[in-house]
Amino acid sequence: MLKWVGVVLALLILAAALGLSVVAGSIRGAYGLVRYALPHMHRGTLRVGDDAPDASLLALDGSSRFHIRERTGARPLVIVFGSYT
Amino acid sequence: MVQIYKDYKDHTEFLTVYVREAHPTDEWQMNSNVKEDVCYAQPKTLEQRVAIANDFVKRFNYPTQFGIDDMSNAANDAYAAWPERIYIIDERGRIAYRGGMGPFNYHPEEARAWLAARYGEVKREASTVGPDKTGAKREK
Numbered sequence: 001m002l003k004w005v006g007v008v009l010a011l012l013i014l015a016a017a018l019g020l021s022v023v024a025g026s027i028r029g030a031y032g033l034v035r036y037a038l039p040h041m042h043r044g045t046l047r048v049g050d051d052a053p054d055a056s057l058l059a060l061d062g063s064s065r066f067h068i069r070e071r072t073g074a075r076p077l078v079i080v081f082g083s084y085t
Numbered sequence: 086m087v088q089i090y091k092d093y094k095d096h097t098e099f100l101t102v103y104v105r106e107a108h109p110t111d112e113w114q115m116n117s118n119v120k121e122d123v124c125y126a127q128p129k130t131l132e133q134r135v136a137i138a139n140d141f142v143k144r145f146n147y148p149t150q151f152g153i154d155d156m157s158n159a160a161n162d163a164y165a166a167w168p169e170r171i172y173i174i175d176e177r178g179r180i181a182y183r184g185g186m187g188p189f190n191y192h193p194e195e196a197r198a199w200l201a202a203r204y205g206e207v208k209r210e211a212s213t214v215g216p217d218k219t220g221a222k223r224e225k
Contacts, residue, residue, distance in 0.1 A: 032113025041186060044165025048183055052174040053163035057102060057152030060142060062135040066152065076181060077098040077174040078196060080086050081166030084141040085108040085118050085125060
């Protein structure tokens with residue numbers, strides 16, 4: 001019985017690895033996805049109609065700061081989050 | 086996103102927020118970044134974030150207002166932003182559009198549709214800004 005449980009578990013792990021490899025493009029990508037991406041990916045709880053959260057941001061000059069809220073009010077604000085890589 | 090910015094900047098504010106790197110050299114580096122010479126380690130200091138953000142803006146002559154998230158990742162956490170995400174906040178300070186989590190559900194065309202529904206279809210001359218990591222090359 002234990003032997004079959006082990007076989008089934010191994011097959012499930014293999015299927016998961018293969019599935020992640022397809023999504024990430026390679027076995028190495030699957031590792032990167034699990035190790036580095038998934039811990040930082042969150043669906044979040046914000047919904048349309050919620051008050052937009054505020055946060056302090058640093059400007060490109062590296063010294064001055066502003067708040068997201070400072071950029072809202074007169075017109076809608078499109079916010080794009082991202083990085084270089 | 087650059088093309089959307091060009092099309093709707095007369096109606097709407099745009100703000101790009103730099104958050105932690107998605108594919109740094111010391112984590113999950115992508116071959117495409119090596120080919121494009123976009124190779125950075127994950128910043129450990131705010132100064133390093135500022136330097137990378139400036140490299141990005143200079144390389145692509147990126148036109149929108151730009152802010153950099155703190156090392157505490159406060160903005161990222163508040164908006165569940167990583168690795169990339171789009172929101173639209175209306176004049177009352179409320180979420181009017183909440184984009185999906187990138188990269189698989191990152192769809193700038195949805196933000197464009199929201200803007201088009203409000204201000205009408207706008208399509209100016211195509212952007213001459215190069216491909217970027219905030220959606221320009223994915224825009225349909």
